[in-house]
Amino acid sequence: MDLQPLLARSIGRFAFNWNSPASWLTLLVIAMAAAVVVCLASPRRWRLRGRLQVGLWLEALGLCLIPLAMLPMVDVAIVHNSTSDAFCATCHRAMQPYFSDMRAPGSRALAAVHFRDDAMLGRNCYGCHADFGITGLVAAKAAGLRDAWVNLGGGYRFPNPIGDRFPNRLCLKCHAHSARFLAIDAHLEDNRHIAGDLLNDASSCEECHGPGHQIDGRRAKS
Amino acid sequence: MSAYQPCAPATRLLAIVLGLLAIATFATFNPYLVIVFALAQVLILWLACGFMARLIRALCGTKPGFRAAQKPRHDTICPP
Numbered sequence: 001m002d003l004q005p006l007l008a009r010s011i012g013r014f015a016f017n018w019n020s021p022a023s024w025l026t027l028l029v030i031a032m033a034a035a036v037v038v039c040l041a042s043p044r045r046w047r048l049r050g051r052l053q054v055g056l057w058l059e060a061l062g063l064c065l066i067p068l069a070m071l072p073m074v075d076v077a078i079v080h081n082s083t084s085d086a087f088c089a090t091c092h093r094a095m096q097p098y099f100s101d102m103r104a105p106g107s108r109a110l111a112a113v114h115f116r117d118d119a120m121l122g123r124n125c126y127g128c129h130a131d132f133g134i135t136g137l138v139a140a141k142a143a144g145l146r147d148a149w150v151n152l153g154g155g156y157r158f159p160n161p162i163g164d165r166f167p168n169r170l171c172l173k174c175h176a177h178s179a180r181f182l183a184i185d186a187h188l189e190d191n192r193h194i195a196g197d198l199l200n201d202a203s204s205c206e207e208c209h210g211p212g213h214q215i216d217g218r219r220a221k222s
Numbered sequence: 223m224s225a226y227q228p229c230a231p232a233t234r235l236l237a238i239v240l241g242l243l244a245i246a247t248f249a250t251f252n253p254y255l256v257i258v259f260a261l262a263q264v265l266i267l268w269l270a271c272g273f274m275a276r277l278i279r280a281l282c283g284t285k286p287g288f289r290a291a292q293k294p295r296h297d298t299i300c301p302p
Contacts, residue, residue, distance in 0.1 A: 040234050063229065
């Protein structure tokens with residue numbers, strides 16, 4: 001009997017992956033939360049039997065030790081899982097056309113090409129739209145909170161227009177180091193460094209490499 | 223340690239609700255539950271710190287909120 005589909009179904013949208021430490025971490029958090037509930041639901045019986053020490057230890061586990069051990073894991077699990085495509089698509093009903101286009105086998109949009117290449121392991125939205133490092137992560141999560149608020153109120157236009165021009169640095173954070181990118185003269189100055197036009201956004205990657213997203217086969221516009 | 227009193231039922235109930243919220247959040251990864259749980263971490267931290275403070279006070283024998291506070295006050299037995 002294959003346990004994986006059963007496990008995945010039984011825990012809803014959380015897609016369990018045996019090879020992913022994040023999946024195991026999420027399962028561990030669920031188990032710890034269940035342990036908190038069990039610890040705190042039982043002490044009353046112990047107390048009534050006059051076993052205060054047992055009640056004390058159960059309270060210590062349920063109110064203090066398990067939660068304090070759980071909190072760092074919770075944050076890692078939230079950050080890891082909230083960068084997945086499925087998580088973005090859940091919240092962004094208005095973004096469904098973009099998400100559908102990304103998954104369409106025949107689409108020529110950059111999002112679809114990256115999705116087919118599986119270059120970002122299920123984190124295509126985050127991989128392209130989040131900026132560098134911890135500040136990029138925080139900015140992406142703050143923007144996600146803002147989008148969630150708009151989505152909750154239903155105050156979005158449909159199809160959702162693309163906002164600011166896509167900055168080249170978000171492409172270059174991966175491509176600037178690739179041999180294929182550096183082998184093309186149009187990307188480089190005479191001194192073999194990356195072209196200034198690309199670095200200062202005077203010309204956009206999308207101008208040559210097609211639209212980032214398409215809706216109904218046409219370039220998505222702001 | 224004998225001065226330790228079990229936590230209030232409301233505190234226990236709050237912690238159980240937070241535990242159930244954690245299970246629901248991590249089983250479904252609903253974005254709104256994730257946001258609520260991320261904020262609820264402050265409550266979890268507050269409960270954990272509150273428990274530790276109670277325990278330390280019980281271990282040190284200081285009285286606020288514990289059995290020592292329930293003993294008859296001296297001035298009610300022997301009024302000045």
